[in-house]
Amino acid sequence: MSNLLEVSNLSKTFSSSGGPFRRARTMHAVNDVSFDLPKGRVVGVVGESGCGKSTLARLILRLIEPTKGTLRFDGEDLRAKTSAQMRDLRAHMQMVFQDPYSAIDPRYTIERAVLEPFIVQGVKPSGGGAAQVEDLLNMVGLNPGLADRFPHQISGGQKQRVGIARALALRPSLLVLDEPTASLDVSVQAQIIGLLEQLRDELGLTYLFISHDLSLVQYFCDEILVMYLGRVVEVLPDTNRQACHPYTITLMNSTFVPDPKQRRVIRPLEGEVPSPFDLKPGCAFADRCPQVNEICRTETPELSKHSGHLVACHNPI
């Protein structure tokens, strides 16, 4: 299986400007992230709020510029591309956003929203706009009769389908899905996940699926990246794999299982995510980690193989 996307040592820092009484500070939103996304796979990204999931997504689509690292899409080095070349390439990689309410411009009809990518790319839809819109709406299970409605006239689930139709307009091979069901009810979520499964099978799509819902990721994804404070700390190559990183384990223990038969004492992770500004040396999880020892405070653990998969921890379990 060849890789559609190869991400190496990708980093993004944001800095806050200093002032007379403030130091300029640097924040590592995404820190030295490497992974491969094989064609046709569904790779999930999980982690707490602020750990850098959305920043990673935007870096991959080059909606923002990385501070460091390389990105290869279908064998081509994305960072070597000019912006014109990048625009053509972007047709092959599209994003679906969390909030269907803000992702679609309320002033435009559904038809216009779905045609947006053609307008941005400056290409004519094959077979004409109306036919394309009908085709795309059908593809995501929407009645083409909705084309002349406005976003406020349709439901949240329908809006998210419009978001997916728009992302599919230019026939991409990669879809980056940033919490596509987070604002939806569970029955609507099930409809959207069903649609994504069907599209993957029919169109051979590859997905990067960002979510904070572990049960959903375990159901939908083939492989899971666990992020903490900008870094990938563990890569679970399949969803039955036993986690070894103390953070992944606590994250799983503090996740509610949607099954009253599997009630358990939840051991929530105490303390809060440390500030991503001016990171201390060593492992970022050290202050909350039950396994911590001296080396953790001085040396940042790198991803390395442990019981057959990648873990970034000095004392994996």
Added chain:
Amino acid sequence: MLEVKDLAVAFGSVAPLSGVTFSLAKGETLGIVGESGSGKSLTAMSIMGLLSMSDGRVTAGSIVFDGQELTTLAEPAYCKLRGGRIGLITQNPMTSLDPLKKIGTQVDSVAILHLGMSKKAARANTVDILATLRIPEPALICERYPHQMSGGMKQRIVIAMALAADPDLLIADEPTTALDVTVQAQIIRLLDDLVKQRDLALLLITHDMSVVAQTCDKVVVMYAGRAIEQGPVLEIFDDPQHPYTQALVGCIPRDLGDGEKLTSIPGTVPTVLNYPSGCKFHPRCARNQDICTTEQPELVRNGDSAVACHFAGAST
């Protein structure tokens, strides 16, 4: 502690809520689940007597709290209950917190108002409560302002306010929806401990079936403004009788073997403006018969459970 019977609510000619029946005892957690717009918050607002704020009114049914009928209660008496014996926690902590006042002052004021405590006693009470909520350095936190705290911390302060007057009933409307998974686990765990320690009755409104599965004793399922099924949590998850509950449970990613798929419900949830006739679920129901389009099924009780469907039971 709380007994709601056949509750119906209207705003002018719009009647978004009807046929809501359930009861809740001390030391018990009752979950109300349902999709967006199904009437969960309206139910909570009716119990809190807050409908008149938005021109709504109870048109039928009763709400009895500890032997006292609330639907006919006069406003001054309601005022004493609200924030006193009945505590409320809302989804967005900032709707309950004043950004300009210190945390301590805000929590103190609840005990001063409802329990007639002196300032000093109220502060001691506040520090105590903050400590049980495992807020580090409670005395220091009292001197802080809301904007100096994270979302999870703010939600704990709101819980502290709801607890300050030592309530008997706590109503939590989506208390963790805006929070991170790990913080959500901390908050839900806290609420769970409080129910046990203080013998509270907790009405937990959520659309998160995982939270329900882990914390509730009983569940009420709402659809299009009606309570359509209720029962012990295990039965709702493992042996639901109503076609909607059965479909809803199939949408949850759990217990699935390799290759097994989530099931989904065709169509969309109706809104108040286009509630169907008869059973409100009939346009989406696989078991639907003629009678379903004309006659609203009543909630029929059977032991601890109740279901409103002409053909409850056997799955399709």
